[in-house]
Amino acid sequence: MIKSRLLLASAAFCAVFCLNAEAKLYKWVDSQGVTHYGETIPPEYANRDTKQLDHGRLTDRKETFDSDKMNSTKKETPEDKAAMDARRHDEALLNSYTTDKEIDLARDRNLLQIDARINSYTVLIKSAQDSLTSLHQESDNRTKKGWKIPQSLTDDITAAEARVADLQKSLEDNQKEREAVKARYDADKRHFRELKGLPAVDPNAK
Incomplete structure (x- = not known):
């Protein structure tokens, strides 16, 4: 058993x-x-x-x-990340555009908006500078006549100078942005043509 x-x-x-x-x-x-x-x-x-x-x-x-x-949990190296970002950028270019002319159109649309802001700041700066010039003239006239310059006038001049400086900085920022946008689209266009196997174009050509 x-x-x-x-x-x-x-x-x-x-x-x-x-x-x-x-x-x-x-x-x-x-x-x-x-x-x-x-x-x-x-x-x-x-x-x-x-x-x-x-x-x-x-x-x-x-x-x-x-x-x-x-x-x-293997860590991703900077080289791995750079390669992945490059692949994603290539895919985005090929999925977003069918010809390099479309890249030109997208660039021009973006530049048009920036140019509008640049023109606006240019007008505002001229107006602010005219106001500041008038305030300085008023201050000079009082000084010539020996009159006391009121605190309110001094404050107005300080505020006008700050406004001109702020507007000037905004104008410069937009001008830099314009150059960066143009450079980015131009680089995208060159790379798009490379991906499509198209010959390079003269950047100075119209």
Whole structure:
């Protein structure tokens, strides 16, 4: 009888190891110290040290998970990021335009808006400078006549000078933006032609 039980237990144990090679078997010990085998690990024992039966061998599940984690957390290098950004830029160019003429049109639309702001600031600066000139003239006339210059006039001159400076800075910022936008679209146009296998064009050509 005992011999029969031993044979049955041995057969059952062999069956565990003779499962399909594709199946993943795990060995774990419960809170009572009892060893179990199965294709899945109960959630309550997931954090315990377990063993995976891999083609008849026991492998440490924790080490396998740590190795996977290391591979998945590999840091992206600056070169990798630069290459990815370049690919995305190429895709954006090819998806956004069908000919380089469309790039010219997009550039001109953007420059038109910037030019409108530049013209507006130019007019505002002239007006602000005229106002400042009038205030300085009033101050000079009072000085020539020996009159006291009121604090309100001094404050007006200070405010007018600050306004002219602010407007001048805004004008310069927009002029720089215009140059940057033009340069960016020109570079995009050159690169677009390269991607399409088209010959380079003379940048000075009309």
